[in-house]
Amino acid sequence: MPTLTEAPPPPSPPAPEKKPPLRRGRWTPYWLLLPGVLWLIVFFAAPMIYQASTSVQTGSLEEGYKVTWHFATYWDALSEYWPQFLRSVAYAASATVLCLLLGYPLAYLIAFRAGRWRNLIMILVIAPFFTSFLIRTLAWKTILADGGPVVDVLNTLHVLDATGWLGWTSGDRVLATPLAVVCGLTYNFLPFMILPLYTSLERIDGRLHEAAGDLYAKPSTVFRKVTFPLSMPGVVSGTLLTFIPATGDYVNASLLGSADTGMIGNVIQSQFLRVLDYPTAAALSFILMAAILAMVTLYIRRSGTEDLV
Amino acid sequence: MTTKATTSRPDAADRGGDVRLTGIGKTYGSFTAVHPLDLTVEQGSFFALLGASGCGKTTTLRMIAGLEEPSSGTVHLGDQDVTALPPYKRPVNTVFQSYALFPHLDVHENVAFGLRRRGIKSVKKQVAEMLDLVQLGEQARKKPHQLSGGQQQRVAVARALINHPKVLLLDEPLGALDLKLRRRMQLELKRIQTEVGITFVHVTHDQEEAMTMADRVAVMNAGRVEQLGTPADLYENPRTTFVANFLGTSNLIEAEVDTRGGDDLVVRAAGGKLALPGARCSAPAKAGGKVLVGIRPEKISLTHADDAGSVPEGRNRVTGRIRSSSFIGVSTQYVVDCPACPEFEVYAQNIDRDPRLAPGADVVLHWDPAHTFGLDADQSVLAGTTGEAGIAEGGAA
Numbered sequence: 001m002p003t004l005t006e007a008p009p010p011p012s013p014p015a016p017e018k019k020p021p022l023r024r025g026r027w028t029p030y031w032l033l034l035p036g037v038l039w040l041i042v043f044f045a046a047p048m049i050y051q052a053s054t055s056v057q058t059g060s061l062e063e064g065y066k067v068t069w070h071f072a073t074y075w076d077a078l079s080e081y082w083p084q085f086l087r088s089v090a091y092a093a094s095a096t097v098l099c100l101l102l103g104y105p106l107a108y109l110i111a112f113r114a115g116r117w118r119n120l121i122m123i124l125v126i127a128p129f130f131t132s133f134l135i136r137t138l139a140w141k142t143i144l145a146d147g148g149p150v151v152d153v154l155n156t157l158h159v160l161d162a163t164g165w166l167g168w169t170s171g172d173r174v175l176a177t178p179l180a181v182v183c184g185l186t187y188n189f190l191p192f193m194i195l196p197l198y199t200s201l202e203r204i205d206g207r208l209h210e211a212a213g214d215l216y217a218k219p220s221t222v223f224r225k226v227t228f229p230l231s232m233p234g235v236v237s238g239t240l241l242t243f244i245p246a247t248g249d250y251v252n253a254s255l256l257g258s259a260d261t262g263m264i265g266n267v268i269q270s271q272f273l274r275v276l277d278y279p280t281a282a283a284l285s286f287i288l289m290a291a292i293l294a295m296v297t298l299y300i301r302r303s304g305t306e307d308l309v
Numbered sequence: 310m311t312t313k314a315t316t317s318r319p320d321a322a323d324r325g326g327d328v329r330l331t332g333i334g335k336t337y338g339s340f341t342a343v344h345p346l347d348l349t350v351e352q353g354s355f356f357a358l359l360g361a362s363g364c365g366k367t368t369t370l371r372m373i374a375g376l377e378e379p380s381s382g383t384v385h386l387g388d389q390d391v392t393a394l395p396p397y398k399r400p401v402n403t404v405f406q407s408y409a410l411f412p413h414l415d416v417h418e419n420v421a422f423g424l425r426r427r428g429i430k431s432v433k434k435q436v437a438e439m440l441d442l443v444q445l446g447e448q449a450r451k452k453p454h455q456l457s458g459g460q461q462q463r464v465a466v467a468r469a470l471i472n473h474p475k476v477l478l479l480d481e482p483l484g485a486l487d488l489k490l491r492r493r494m495q496l497e498l499k500r501i502q503t504e505v506g507i508t509f510v511h512v513t514h515d516q517e518e519a520m521t522m523a524d525r526v527a528v529m530n531a532g533r534v535e536q537l538g539t540p541a542d543l544y545e546n547p548r549t550t551f552v553a554n555f556l557g558t559s560n561l562i563e564a565e566v567d568t569r570g571g572d573d574l575v576v577r578a579a580g581g582k583l584a585l586p587g588a589r590c591s592a593p594a595k596a597g598g599k600v601l602v603g604i605r606p607e608k609i610s611l612t613h614a615d616d617a618g619s620v621p622e623g624r625n626r627v628t629g630r631i632r633s634s635s636f637i638g639v640s641t642q643y644v645v646d647c648p649a650c651p652e653f654e655v656y657a658q659n660i661d662r663d664p665r666l667a668p669g670a671d672v673v674l675h676w677d678p679a680h681t682f683g684l685d686a687d688q689s690v691l692a693g694t695t696g697e698a699g700i701a702e703g704g705a706a
Contacts, residue, residue, distance in 0.1 A: 208409050208411060210396070211405055214374060214376070214403045214469075215422045215423035215469075215472070226413075229413045232413075
C-alpha cells in the first residue's frame with residue numbers, strides 16, 4: 001500500500017522496556033575499549049612522557065641524567081641540525097610528489113581500466129611488502145651502482161649532466177646523492193600512495209563520468225572537473241601516508257646516501273645509538289613531530305578535505 | 310528561458326527535431342539486449358519506453374544518449390546522424406536513474422555544469438531561472454546530499470534542461486521516490502515538458518506513469534517493441550497478450566472462431582457465444598481457428614443470476630460464481646470463477662451496490678461486444694502479468 005505521508009515516518013518510539021537496563025550493559029563499551037586504551041598507554045603515552053622528560057634532562061652517561069627543565073636543548077638541537085630538517089622535508093616532499101605522479105595513473109588504471117587484471121595488478125603493487133624493507137633498499141644500491149646499467153644509460157642520455165647541474169647527482173654517480181635517496185623513498189612509499197588513491201577512485205560512481213560526458217565535458221574535462229576533485233580524499237591520505245614516514249625515514253639516506261644527504265632520522269638515530277646524547281635525540285624527535293603535525297594540519301586545512309563527501 | 314523554448318515548438322510540418330532510430334540494436338556477446346528496431350519520436354512530444362526490467366528500454370535510451378554504442382543501426386536527431394558522436398557532442402541530455410549529481414559541487418554548480426562546459430561565462434541568471442522553474446531557488450548553495458530525494462530529482466532535471474537539449478532522456482527518474490512524491494513529480498515533469506516544449510523520452514517500468522505522462526508509449530518486451538501508440542490506444546486495443554496484461558488488467562478467454570458475419574466475429578467459449586468487432590481482432594480469424602478474447606475488468610457489468618432476464622439482448626454474457634470481492638472505495642473488485650476463464654476480474658463502480666453480490670453468489674457477467682478485443686492464441690495468456698510465470702513467459706515470448 002502506498003504511504004500517505006511524504007516524509008519518512010518518524011522513528012517509532014522505543015518499545016516500552018519491561019526491565020531497567022542491566023548495569024553491566026552501560027559499562028560494556030568501556031570494557032571493549034580497554035585493550036585499545038591499554039595498548040595506547042603502554043606503547044604511546046608512556047614512551048611519549050618518557051621521551052618528553054628525557055628531552056629536558058641534563059647530565060652525562062656516567063653521572064646519570066636528571067630532569068632540570070633544560071629547554072635550551074631544543075634550541076641547540078635546532079640550530080645545529082636545521083639543515084638536516086630542511087633536507088628531510090625537501091626529500092620527503094620530492095618523494096611524495098613523485099609518488100603522486102607515478103601512483104595516480106596506476107591507481108586510475110587499476111580502478112577504471114584494468115578489468116580482469118585488477119587483482120593481479122593489486123597483488124603486484126603489494127608484492128614488495130613480502131620482502132624486508134632493508135633488502136629492497138639494498139637492492140636499489142645494486143640498481144644504482146656506479147658503472148651499472150642504469151647509470152650508464154643515464155650517462156649516455158646526458159641526464160646526469162642535467163641532474164648534476166641541479167645538484168641532485170654528482171659527477172658520474174647516482175649512488176650517494178640526493179637523487180638516490182629520493183628514488184629510494186619514492187620506491188619504498190609508493191604503495192602507501194597507490195592504495196588510498198585506488199580506494200577513493202574506485203568509490204567514484206561510474207555514472208558521474210557518464211553524467212559529465214552527457215553534460216558536454218570532454219574526457220579530459222571529466223577528469224579535471226569530476227574525477228580528480230572526487231579523488232581528493234585519496235590524494236590527501238596518500239600524500240600524508242607517504243610524506244609523514246618519509247620525513248622521519250633514515251634507512252634510505254643511510255643506505256643510498258652519503259654524509260651530505262643525511263636526514264633528520266639519521267641524526268636522531270646516531271644521537272640515540274652512537275653519540276648516546278639522549279636529551280638531544282629526544283628533543284629532535286619532538287621537534288620533528290611538532291613540525292610534521294604543523295605541516296599536516298596546514299595541509300589538511302588548505303585542501304579542505306572535510307568538505308568532501 | 311520559457312519564451313525561447315516555447316517559440317522553438319515546431320509546426321506540424323516541421324519535423325526537423327525528430328529522434329529517428331533506424332534498425333538500431335544492441336548485443337552483448339551472444340545476448341541480444343535490443344533487437345534491431347525502428348522508432349521515431351516526434352519533436353516536442355512526450356514519449357515513453359515502457360517495459361519490465363531487462364526488456365532493453367534503458368539500453369535503447371543509452372544508445373540515444375551515446376552512452377552505449379549500438380551494434381547495428383543509426384540514430385538521427387533531426388537530419389543529423391549522431392550514431393558515431395560521443396555523448397559530449399550530442400545535443401541531448403539525460404536525467405539518470407540515481408540522478409548522478411556531482412557530490413562535490415553545490416546545486417548551483419551542478420546545474421551550471423553543462424553551460425560552463427560549453428564556455429558560457431555568465432551562468433548566474435540562467436541557473437537562477439532554471440532553479441525557479443523546478444522550485445529550488447532557495448537551495449542553490451546546498452550540496453546534493455543535503456537535499457531530499459525529490460529535490461535531488463529536480464536538480465537532475467534542471468541540470469539537464471538548462472542546456473536546451475533537442476531531446477531530454479529520462480531513465481526511470483522517479484524510481485527512487487515514494488508513491489505520493491512520484492505522483493507529484495509526474496505532474497511536475499509533465500508541466501515542465503509542456504512549458505519548455507522539449508522532446509522527452511522517458512523510460513519507465515510503471516505503466517501508470519507511462520500512461521499519465523506520455524503522448525505516445527512504446528511497450529518493450531525482451532528487446533523488442535511489442536506495440537506503439539497513444540496510451541488510450543494501447544489500453545483499448547492491445548495487440549499482444551503482453552500489452553494486454555502489462556497495461557492494466559485483462560481477462561483473456563480462450564475461444565474458437567465460430568462465424569464471421571459482417572463486421573462482427575462470433576466465437577465459442579465454454580459453451581457460450583461471444584461477439585466482438587472484427588476490426589478489433591489482431592489475430593487471423595478463420596472459422597474453427599483459435600483466438601484469445603479479451604475484455605477489461607471495468608467494462609463488465611455484474612448481475613445476480615436471479616436477475617439474468619434483465620440483461621439486455623445483444624450483450625456478451627458469461628456465467629460464474631463470485632470467489633472473492635474487495636471493496637476499495639470508488640469501486641469493488643470481484644474475482645469470479647467462470648468455466649470460460651478461471652479468474653475473471655470485474656471492477657464494479659460503487660453506484661448502487663447489490664448486497665447479494667457476495668462471495669458464493671451466482672452471477673452473470675455481461676458487456677458490450679464493442680469493448681471486446683481479440684488476440685492471437687499462439688501466445689502465452691500469462692505474458693506480461695506480474696506473477697513469476699508471467700515474467701518468465703514474457704521473457705520467452
